[in-house]
Ligand code: SF4
């Protein structure tokens with residue numbers, strides 16, 4: 001099942017209150033850099049309510065002392081829980097930690113990734129605001145076992161979450177800044193090749209929610225659930241929900257957002273990477289977002305206007321225009337000289353395309 005942007009710039013203008021949403025996001029997140037503004041793809045939906053939809057079993061948690069935790073116990077508990085990365089990659093967290101433990105790098109750095117610059121996601125910022133004390137405890141558990149030299153919490157929000165020994169780093173709200181390689185380059189100035197793993201360089205990047213769930217696991221109140229974003233795109237509003245992997249996406253969305261008339265349901269990693277909901281689809285690990293939406297008319301066949309916008313907006317510097325031109329003539333043409341393997345499938349080119357071309361379809 002192929003995921004694609006379910007919004008483009010043209011359609012984003014039709015969102016109710018879109019100007020206000022984008023203005024507010026710019027005010028809150030950008031740091032005055034023209035470069036950031038030039039490439040800015042800010043929030044497209046606003047948080048409708050702070051109230052969490054769904055129930056989470058963590059409220060009676062009494063925190064265990066970090067000094068009582070051993071490395072093997074941490075790994076064992078995480079392995080038994082079956083916890084996978086909360087960024088949607090489905091990778092087992094205990095394997096990532098095991099790889100980090102084996103690193104020979106002398107400088108060991110933890111980056112807690114709370115950036116969430118995806119224009120449709122709201123839950124990381126919500127977690128940071130509403131579950132900060134448990135994230136802090138989760139960091140303390142990891143520090144006890146993994147003895148980092150430096151711990152950085154990265155987020156795009158203006159509120160600073162400094163707590164010794166955590167250094168708070170506000171990063172530009174430029175999508176896709178939350179992607180691991182971009183984040184490491186932004187914060188540490190370290191470039192990693194595609195296929196090169198951060199742990200090999202002594203860098204452990206953990207999603208904010210993963211750290212939160214580690215805290216719950218250690219305190220015996222992990223329930224297998226997680227936070228996701230639910231939205232009604234045309235209404236420009238969304239909220240945060242707590243779901244289990246066996247929950248029906250459609251049922252949860254109906255209950256949390258009401259049932260709008262004549263719109264379709266989409267689900268995926270975010271507004272830039274989603275697919276039309278399949279029958280009885282559930283919240284499996286890669287689903288972080290579900291929404292009512294009216295997909296814009298994007299097709300691979302629309303004639304290119306040769307404006308070059310896609311090239312200017314591509315964070316990987318790929319010559320997207322050339323690829324579009326070649327593949328529209330021959331869908332099987334060899335495009336290897338343009339290094340399509342560098343594509344991180346962020347959907348930015350499709351979002352900005354002035355001809356509403358589904359560029360992702362031509363690159364894949
Ligand atoms: S070519 Fe790939 S990396 Fe570049 S903007 Fe398009 S989807 Fe993103």
Ligand code: SF4
Nearest residue numbers: 304305307308310353
């Ligand atoms: S943004 Fe769209 S119309 Fe413009 S050059 Fe790229 S593919 Fe062509």
